[in-house]
Every structure is written in structure tokens, then in C-alpha cells.
Amino acid sequence: MNLDHLILTLENGLRTVFADSATVRETPGKQLPEAALSDAEKRHAAALMRVNHVGEVCAQALYQGQAITARNPEARQVLAHAAREEVEHLAWCESRLQALGGRKSLLNPLWYTGSLAIGVTAGVLGDKWNLGFLAETEHQVEAHLDSHLGKLPEQDAKSRAVVEQMKSDEARHAETAARYGAAALPAPVTGAMQIMGKVMTSLAYWI
Numbered sequence: 601m602n603l604d605h606l607i608l609t610l611e612n613g614l615r616t617v618f619a620d621s622a623t624v625r626e627t628p629g630k631q632l633p634e635a636a637l638s639d640a641e642k643r644h645a646a647a648l649m650r651v652n653h654v655g656e657v658c659a660q661a662l663y664q665g666q667a668i669t670a671r672n673p674e675a676r677q678v679l680a681h682a683a684r685e686e687v688e689h690l691a692w693c694e695s696r697l698q699a700l701g702g703r704k705s706l707l708n709p710l711w712y713t714g715s716l717a718i719g720v721t722a723g724v725l726g727d728k729w730n731l732g733f734l735a736e737t738e739h740q741v742e743a744h745l746d747s748h749l750g751k752l753p754e755q756d757a758k759s760r761a762v763v764e765q766m767k768s769d770e771a772r773h774a775e776t777a778a779r780y781g782a783a784a785l786p787a788p789v790t791g792a793m794q795i796m797g798k799v800m801t802s803l804a805y806w807i
Contacts, residue, residue, distance in 0.1 A: 636755070738770045
């Protein structure tokens with residue numbers, strides 16, 4: 601990694617973990633009215649959106665690490681495009697957290713650092729495995745978001761609109777990675793990713 605990459609990586613990490621994110625696209629559901637939720641429903645919805653926010657923090661770190669070590673310019677471009685849309689997802693989740701009276705995960709620096717290391721490792725293995733890791737990550741995130749649609753309060757249309765759009769974007773990222781030659785990951789790897797995802801979501805719901 602040259603000095604420019606190192607500086608950009610550090611800047612991206614600090615911005616992702618500590619700064620407010622910006623979005624080019626309008627936040628999904630922005631025009632919808634805020635639902636009348638009980639205190640318990642607000643806490644639950646905020647906790648779910650905190651989990652989603654952590655997922656986007658991890659995605660930023662993964663893509664940053666993968667882009668650093670990607671050899672093919674096309675693979676690097678795919679990763680960079682996905683990362684830009686994940687920044688928008690961060691902004692949307694932050695907006696919902698604020699509206700619901702929630703907060704970001706206190707473990708975000710840990711999530712980012714660990715995911716960056718995983719992303720760098722995936723990239724070192726080669727572009728087809730790098731893209732394969734991207735595709736599998738997006739498939740698992742898509743399934744995770746789908747489960748949240750069944751857990752969010754039915755009347756919280758604003759949060760549900762955000763999750764729906766995020767789910768659509770993640771599916772498209774996976775399809776793009778497959779189109780550029782993503783390799784199917786071995787079952788033990790996908791299983792380990794699922795276990796790590798469950799640990800992360802369980803902790804992020806509360807912390």
C-alpha cells in the first residue's frame with residue numbers, strides 16, 4: 601500500500617466511524633409521515649436500524665480493503681461504485697436513528713477495523729475471490745435486510761422504505777460482481793461469514 605492509499609484509507613475510516621454521512625439520492629420514504637410508535641416500538645426500530653448502520657460501516661471497510669488490493673481496474677471500479685452507494689445507506693440509517701431517538705453502535709471502530717482487515721485479505725487472494733466475497737456479502741446482507749422487514753413495526757413506513765431500497769441496491773451489487781467474474785465461495789467460508797454476521801447483529805442490537 602502506498603502513502604496515498606494509506607492516507608485515503610485512514611480518512612475514509614475516520615469519516616465512516618465518526619462523521620455524519622451524506623447522500624446524493626433522496627432518502628427513501630422522506631415524504632412519508634412519521635408513524636406514531638410506542639416507546640417500545642421506537643426502541644426496537646432504532647435498534648434494528650443501528651444494526652443496519654453497523655452493516656454499512658462494515659461494508660465501507662470491506663470495500664475499502666478490497667479496493668486497495670484489487671488487481672483488475674474493472675474489479676476496483678465495481679468495488680468503488682458499491683462503496684459509494686453504501687455511503688448513502690449510512691446516511692439513510694443515520695437519519696432514521698436520529699428520528700427514532702437512537703444512537704450509533706459504540707463498537708463502530710472495532711467493526712470497521714476488523715472488516716478492513718477481512719477486505720484486504722479477500723483482495724490478496726485475487727480478483728475472482730475478491731468479487732466472490734463481495735457477491736456473498738451482498739447476498740447475506742440482502743437476506744438480513746429482508747428479515748428486518750418482518751421485524752420492523754408495520755406502521756414505520758419510513759424505516760421500511762429505507763430498508764427496501766437498501767435491499768434492492770445490495771442485490772444489484774451482487775449481480776454486478778457475478779457479471780464481472782465472481783467465484784462461488786466454499787461452503788465453510790460462507791458458513792463462517794454467517795456466524796460472524798450473527799455475532800455482529802446480536803451485539804449491535806444492544807451496544
